[in-house]
Amino acid sequence: MGNPVPDSKTPALAAFGMVVLGLVIAAIQGFGHGSIAGGVIAALGAVPACFGMWKGIQQETQGTLAISVGAVILSLAVGGLLIVLRVIHWIS
Numbered sequence: 001m002g003n004p005v006p007d008s009k010t011p012a013l014a015a016f017g018m019v020v021l022g023l024v025i026a027a028i029q030g031f032g033h034g035s036i037a038g039g040v041i042a043a044l045g046a047v048p049a050c051f052g053m054w055k056g057i058q059q060e061t062q063g064t065l066a067i068s069v070g071a072v073i074l075s076l077a078v079g080g081l082l083i084v085l086r087v088i089h090w091i092s
Contacts, residue, residue: 008052008055011068012048012067014045015045015046015048015068017045018045019071022038022042023082024038032089034081034084034085034089035083035086036083039079043076043078049068049069050068052065053069055068
């Protein structure tokens with residue numbers, strides 16, 4: 001059984017913060033143009049989110065696990081989108 005330690009959503013919040021930071025960097029350069037740096041920072045948000053997933057599995061808490069899975073999906077999607085937009089801007 002899992003430990004009776006209260007679940008922590010801090011890794012997922014850190015991941016969401018990195019996504020927001022990536023979006024802010026992209027906003028400075030223009031959303032339509034994308035941003036390599038913003039995309040990389042947003043995608044790196046998957047690292048703390050994966051730790052949060054592991055922590056949620058260890059503690060057997062659905063809330064932490066669900067939020068962390070959402071954070072992984074969001075950070076990879078936003079990061080990938082920002083990078084793809086920048087590459088398309090370079091090509092065209």
